[in-house]
Amino acid sequence: SQTIHQWPATLVQPVGSPLSLECTVEGTSNPNLYWYRQAAGRGLQLLFYSVGIGQISSEVPQNLSASRPQDRQFILSSKKLLLSDSGFYLCAWSVRATGELFFGEGSRLTVL
Amino acid sequence: ILNVEQSPQSLHVQEGDSTNFTCSFPSSNFYALHWYRWETAKSPEALFVMTLNGDEKKKGRISATLNTKEGYSYLYIKGSQPEDSATYLCALIQGAQKLVFGQGTRLTINP
Numbered sequence: 736s737q738t739i740h741q742w743p744a745t746l747v748q749p750v751g752s753p754l755s756l757e758c759t760v761e762g763t764s765n766p767n768l769y770w771y772r773q774a775a776g777r778g779l780q781l782l783f784y785s786v787g788i789g790q791i792s793s794e795v796p797q798n799l800s801a802s803r804p805q806d807r808q809f810i811l812s813s814k815k816l817l818l819s820d821s822g823f824y825l826c827a828w829s830v831r832a833t834g835e836l837f838f839g840e841g842s843r844l845t846v847l
Numbered sequence: 848i849l850n851v852e853q854s855p856q857s858l859h860v861q862e863g864d865s866t867n868f869t870c871s872f873p874s875s876n877f878y879a880l881h882w883y884r885w886e887t888a889k890s891p892e893a894l895f896v897m898t899l900n901g902d903e904k905k906k907g908r909i910s911a912t913l914n915t916k917e918g919y920s921y922l923y924i925k926g927s928q929p930e931d932s933a934t935y936l937c938a939l940i941q942g943a944q945k946l947v948f949g950q951g952t953r954l955t956i957n958p
Contacts, residue, residue: 767944778950834944838890
């Protein structure tokens with residue numbers, strides 16, 4: 736069966752520090768991968784999605800970036816965090832036939 | 848930019864009562880609509896994937912309908928139970944299997 740894991744679960748970072756969130760999927764190959772963010776009081780905002788290794792589509796201009804170095808690995812990064820980067824980040828993969836998303840456990844980021 | 852609207856934003860329902868809420872979306876270039884349930888301290892989980900106009904899907908006490916011509920979907924919960932308390936999200940596929948989510952309806956069931 737397929738599983739998805741992301742880490743770390745929580746982190747508190749100072750403004751201007753770097754960020755790396757990692758997500759891995761097991762039990763499937765060549766999945767579509769996604770990073771979503773829920774900011775306080777808001778819905779799920781699509782940040783990045785990837786349909787294959789090295790293929791990244793960015794949805795919202797910001798100081799975040801994403802990379803897919805391996806088929807089932809998706810990384811969200813920042814060189815310098817802003818206060819507005821605080822939020823709950825979710826990684827997900829989708830079944831290509833239906834587009835149904837399966838989410839990781841989430842990472843709560845607080846930037847101080 | 849695809850605009851997916853959900854209403855109401857929040858809802859309080861007495862245990863045992865039935866309820867419903869709405870997802871509205873542009874009716875042009877429709878591909879598929881998803882409903883997800885997001886419980887506190889958990890990750891969102893898919894309830895329904897709907898693709899055809901007139902689709903009606905059911906899972907236990909929860910059901911959903913789809914009208915692609917007028918651009919809306921309804922989610923119904925019959926005989927609400929405390930475990931139904933969650934945020935319900937609808938999402939529309941916009942090309943390349945990219946899902947755009949609405950803001951969600953936060954449902955609280957009062958015992």
